[in-house]
Amino acid sequence: MQSSAADGVLAEYGSSKPMEASLQKKRQAMIDRLSNRHQSRTATAGNSTRSADDDNLDSAVASFASKFSESKCSIDSLIDKSSSVDSSAIRSHLDGISSSIAALEQLVAESSYSLPSYELRSALKSVSEMKQRLENQSAELLPKKKFSFRNKSATAAAKSSAAVRPKDPDPPKQQPPVLVIRESPGFRNAEDATLTKNFRGSGIGEFTASDLDSCEVRLIGCINALFINRLRNCRVYTGPVIGSVLIEQVENCVFVLASHQIRIHNASGCDFYLRVRSRPIIEDCLRVRFAPYCLRYEGMEEELQEAGLGDESGNWGNVDDFKWLRAVQSPNWSVLEESQRIECFEIHESGDGNENPQTD
Missing domain, CATH: 2.160.20.70 (Pectate Lyase C-like)
Incomplete structure (x- = not known):
């Protein structure tokens, strides 16, 4: 039985490892293709019919793809290592990953006006998947609040201790991407x-x-x-x-x-x-x-x-x-x-x- 168009769209947004590998290969192939195209234009500059704007756009897309791929690999590696981080350092480790994802999301927002539709859609999907992976790791690795019955004296002592002990900092909130409006006339x-x-x-x-x-x-x-x-x-x-x-x-x-x-x-x-x-x-x-x-x-x-x-x-x-x-x-x-x-x-x-x- 043939799958529906909706199934195809939803499948594109799945988070399986084979799909991530496929997207990574496509992104690298695009970088290589743009690089080869640039070298070809350089060798035949006299016969080139493309405009300077086209060259600049290709360069911007290739630069974005390279930066995004490098950052994504780094973030994925940090998430994979989370389970081996000492419990005393796990919160700061996850906070660092959260900040890195926010920075990558900002890069996508700032580059969105020059990216082809497929590349933008792929980047947004990858960021969403990284957020979900981080959320899953946080739920699994961060200590959960335990419930127990306590007498009044124990409760009072706990409150007093909590008042003295500094509270663990909350992880930085990820702001939604803001499309940057440039300074121009x-x-x-x-x-x-x-x-x-x-x-x-x-x-x-x-x-x-x-x-x-x-x-x-x-x-x-x-x-x-x-x-x-x-x-x-x-x-x-x-x-x-x-x-x-x-x-x-x-x-x-x-x-x-x-x-x-x-x-x-x-x-x-x-x-x-x-x-x-x-x-x-x-x-x-x-x-x-x-x-x-x-x-x-x-x-x-x-x-x-x-x-x-x-x-x-x-x-x-x-x-x-x-x-x-x-x-x-x-x-x-x-x-x-x-x-x-x-x-x-x-x-x-x-x-x-x-x-x-x-x-x-």
Whole structure:
């Protein structure tokens, strides 16, 4: 009997040793492949058709994979040795492992905007497995509180002793990963404002929109990366982003975006009108809806072509929810019905804008 799609997805997230070995081999193979590709490009630099951005992305992915693999091996080794650690040192040993896992989780968060979907999913799965292994070891090795009947004098003596003896420090709490918003030129700390930026000829590579409330953001021209953080009741219209768009903590907003990669974390009640080369990724999101890109300004079509976004891929409706592992549709996102979509928004040379009906 054939297994269902759901079984396949859940099997991918199993924690068996063969699966860990397989993921390790895949990650090492990717490092080797990227290294060979880089050497090949170096030998034939004159004939290379890849851009500097592609080279930088490959380098970043290879660097992450190498660091992650090294840290994971170290953590796994420490967990394996836990059972042989002296009981007087076991708590500090486990606390050290917890800190190492937290640091590795932060590395994944900081690198998430540049990682391919498979590599990010694999890294998150590995971190989750390490947390579970540490939790199992802690439950097995840390001393358990014993229950016994005591008379009042014994209880009073115990309380007095406890008051004098310093309490064992609690293990550090692992904070959820925070997607890092980089320090870059941008719009910050504004309310009830219309914010317009033309990137043509500016030389700006990365741009940030952060801590905005009830604002309208209009971005004209190409940039390499866009970071959006803590927006409420805003509308954001952007031209092509050559690399990635990273969105964190947004509420009741409308986004009109074109990019090669779009990742959305902690969004609620937002609509996304996208043109995107890869599948959009959401995590910890509620009531988010998706529709095709709907922006116009003079020269935009040429910029989309130059950015490799000239053709509509249809990926705006192929959303990956990293917190939904079942085979059925995630309840956290939906396709926005045509009757509820905004009309095409046009930005004029002056920076003013208005919604216009779609034209064939």
